[in-house]
Amino acid sequence: MPIRYAAALLATLFCTAALAEVHEVKMLNRGAGGAMVYEPDYLAIATGDTVKFIATQPSHNAASVLGFLPDGAEPFKGRINEEIEVKFDVPGFYGIQCIPHLAMGMVMLIQVGELPVGDxxxxxxxxxxxxQRFEQIVERASSAY
Ligand SMILES: [Cu+2]
Structure with missing residues (x-):
């Protein structure tokens, strides 16, 4: 039954594609969490998921924090006002920074895969x-479980 086989294969492919999600993060001058924030500032995603950083308000970017990503993961750096999509294939914790506003605490945490956030x-x-913002994020994420 070649047709039935093709249909089954197609269904399998479709399911696999549906499993990888795209999560949206806004880059804001002011949000619920204060001035210069990513919203949300914490994401727990599955390996292979994508995060789309949206330039909702101007003058921000999204970049990985040096030394704050899992071994084997590719560092990345978006330009200012650039909307970027990053696919996370290596499980672990990723610190994300807005380079112009790092000193003001514009950071977020992305957890890829099922790991204890306390680690x-x-x-x-x-x-x-x-x-301080990272510590607050971890504290909030830990108490959510
Ligand atoms: Cu910023």
Whole structure:
């Protein structure tokens, strides 16, 4: 039954495609969490999912934080006002920064795969406000379970 086989194959392909999600993050001058924020500032996603960083308000970007991504993961850096889509294929924790507003604490945390959020290692080299925001994010994410 070649036709039935083709239909089954198509259904399998369709399901696989439907499993990989695209999550949207807004880059904002002001949001519910204060000034210079990503909204949401924490995402727990599946391996292979994509995050789309939307330039909702001007003068922001999205870039990986040096030393705050899993081994083997590719660092990335979007330009200012650039809307970028990043696919996360390596499980682990990713710190995301807006380069012009890092000192103001414009960061977010992306958790790829099922991991205890308490295991995250926040680099001590970050500016105080950024480190503080990461700590708040981890605290909020930990208490949500
Ligand atoms: Cu910014």
């Amino acid at each position: 995250v290692q926040i680099p001590t080299s970050l500016p105080a406000r950024a480190r």
